């Protein structure tokens with residue numbers, strides 16, 4: 469997709485813009501796109517890669533928000549949240565997703581837990597809340613919503629990452645997340661408490677990065693999958709947010725120059741968009757990723773056509 473980036477250096481109050489094609493964000497490395505639409509504006513919540521070219525692991529200090537009203541001009545609202553916002557958190561800012569309910573914005577984030585009375589460390593999911601999509605955000609609970617259950621034995625277990633939240637038409641909210649297996653739980657109306665037991669599933673080829681949404685009465689579970697390594701994107705559908713999920717196939721083959729990729733899907737102004745990340749910016753790679761967007765198309769029966777990755 470051909471786009472223009474409009475980046476706001478908020479600290480200086482300065483704004484600059486530049487013509488750009490995929491990747492849509494070029495002035496920093498970004499990953500794990502999570503789009504929402506609010507009041508006719510598309511907001512894109514992202515991770516932020518700051519590893520050097522020599523690093524062999526992530527350095528992800530914070531989460532950014534971008535916005536657009538035309539899919540052509542992108543405004544960078546800056547790093548609006550970091551693990552430092554959560555007194556219980558430490559380490560990297562992994563994938564996150566923000567969702568609006570009753571005028572409040574709940575930003576579900578994956579990060580890591582300090583070793584303390586509650587945890588031996590490891591992946592954890594927290595929630596930040598704001599009255600506006602661009603913050604200011606504060607810790608909504610004062611503690612993690614989900615703590616890795618394996619942390620007593622494995623000090624750096626990975627399975628409690630990558631939250632995605634669906635609010636169904638009847639008002640019931642569901643959170644899905646996971647690495648290696650998919651977990652889901654109902655959330656209370658306040659969005660910060662679980663409302664029932666956690667269920668664990670194993671969708672075909674599931675690795676991580678679930679994105680769950682409802683469209684025209686069908687529920688979609690889209691996720692990063694093992695494929696032949698690096699990751700691809702595959703999906704399932706269901707007639708209920710609790711499944712059973714029917715495997716539907718591959719949406720997107722491997723992306724260039726990044727081991728991971730991560731889906732973010734939205735309809736906006738009559739078109740359907742598929743956000744993802746790859747590693748194609750100069751000096752980019754698996755720990756220096758970049759967000760892209762391409763059109764996506766549904767068949768009459770609701771199945772999804774394969775994404776054509778573009779550089780335009």
Ligand code: FUB
Pocket residue numbers: 499500515526562563578629630676677728729730
């Ligand atoms: O960005 C860090 C991790 O890489 C995310 O949490 C995963 O989904 C993968 O994209």
